Amino acid sequence: MELNKDCMYCMEDENRDALMIEIGKLDVSTVFLFKEQTYTGRCNVVYKDHVKELFDLDSEELAAYMNDVKKVAEAMDKAFQPNKINYGAYGDKMHHLHMHVVPKYEDKADWGSTFEMNPGNTYLSEEENKKIIEKIKEYL
Template identity: 60%
Template structure:
């Protein structure tokens, strides 16, 4: 699949910067903080190579990527103590392998239901984003 010229994960262009802030590099992927923070600590783990499906990875690549997803989710759990973490891997409109790591909190948005992709309700100051990113980094 060759969609690199249209993929913002590959291009790392303004479309990506409008939605996410890079937290750091993992073994096979990059972790980003989703700017819309209705779910405090929500991140995206994007595979570093341009593929769309898990089955496109060989066993070693799959193991490394899933370890990154696990590591990111564990860091979010340690940093923010959500009641549950939801995972989403859709890529219908953006063909690049990535997982949404979505912390869910009882009595909060979408508890007991599917998380909203982009509720558009909670945006933070630069300082608040930095605090969240630092909390995640401390637990990676």
């Protein structure tokens, strides 16, 4: 794998660690819990290599990556019973393939609308984050 020295995912740097907590490695990606938890259980599934687009993956790699995303979404559904799970693969400023997996709840923030990238409203204690991570891991 070729690393991009300007990428927080490749470099596993403090910018990444300021935003999220590693939950664990999957088949071809790493799953992270966002520290900002307006959407309870929100995660990021980051592909193992520095590629920019889904079409940069061959069919096998794409299937494996989407299977990782599916595993995370299914774990969230079992752990938190959201009304819907939203998915976002933006990367305008961060050209490393990653997908936001965002549980949405009818009685909570932004129901019926697009989730906010960084709402900045809900930060949990280290212990609360640990409980969410354990709940997700239980179903991964």
